[in-house]
Amino acid sequence: MKGALVATAALTAVALTGCRGGDRAGPDSDYCQAVQEHQAPLSDIAASTEQGVVFEALAHYRDLADQAPPDLRDEWSQVISRIEALEEALGEADVEPSAYDPERTLKSLPAEERSAITAAARDLGDEATVQAMSGIEQQALDVCKTPLSQ
Numbered sequence: 693m694k695g696a697l698v699a700t701a702a703l704t705a706v707a708l709t710g711c712r713g714g715d716r717a718g719p720d721s722d723y724c725q726a727v728q729e730h731q732a733p734l735s736d737i738a739a740s741t742e743q744g745v746v747f748e749a750l751a752h753y754r755d756l757a758d759q760a761p762p763d764l765r766d767e768w769s770q771v772i773s774r775i776e777a778l779e780e781a782l783g784e785a786d787v788e789p790s791a792y793d794p795e796r797t798l799k800s801l802p803a804e805e806r807s808a809i810t811a812a813a814r815d816l817g818d819e820a821t822v823q824a825m826s827g828i829e830q831q832a833l834d835v836c837k838t839p840l841s842q
Contacts, residue, residue: 770824
C-alpha cells in the first residue's frame with residue numbers, strides 16, 4: 693500500500709509535457725498552450741507534501757486530456773481513470789480525498805472498504821499507469837520541450 697502511495701506522489705510530481713493539439717504539432721498548438729497554462733498550478737501540486745494532493749491535479753489532467761493529440765488519449769485515459777477509481781473508492785467509504793491518509797484512514801474502515809481503497813491505490817501506482825505517464829512525458833519533451841511542472 694505504501695508503495696502505491698509513493699507511486700501516486702511520483703505521478704503527481706512527474707514532469708508532464710506535451711505540445712501537440714489535434715493534427716498540428718509544435719509549441720503554438722492548443723495542447724502546448726494548455727501545458728503552459730497548467731504548469732504553475734501543477735508545479736505547486738507536485739511540490740506539495742499534503743495528503744490527497746493528487747486529486748487536486750485531476751481537473752488539470754482532464755483539461756489536458758481534452759486537448760491532447762490522439763496518440764496521447766489512451767495514456768491520459770489510463771492516468772485519469774486510475775485517479776478517479778481511487779477517488780470513487782474513497783467516496784464510497786465516506787473519506788474526503790483531500791484528507792486521505794493511508795496510515796490513519798484505512799485502520800478505521802471496514803475490511804471491504806479498506807480493500808477497495810487499497811486496490812485502487814495499488815492500481816494507480818501500477819506499471820501501466822507509470823508507463824502511461826512516462827509516455828505523456830516523453831511525447832511532450834520530444835514535441836514541445838516545455839515541462840508541465842518544474
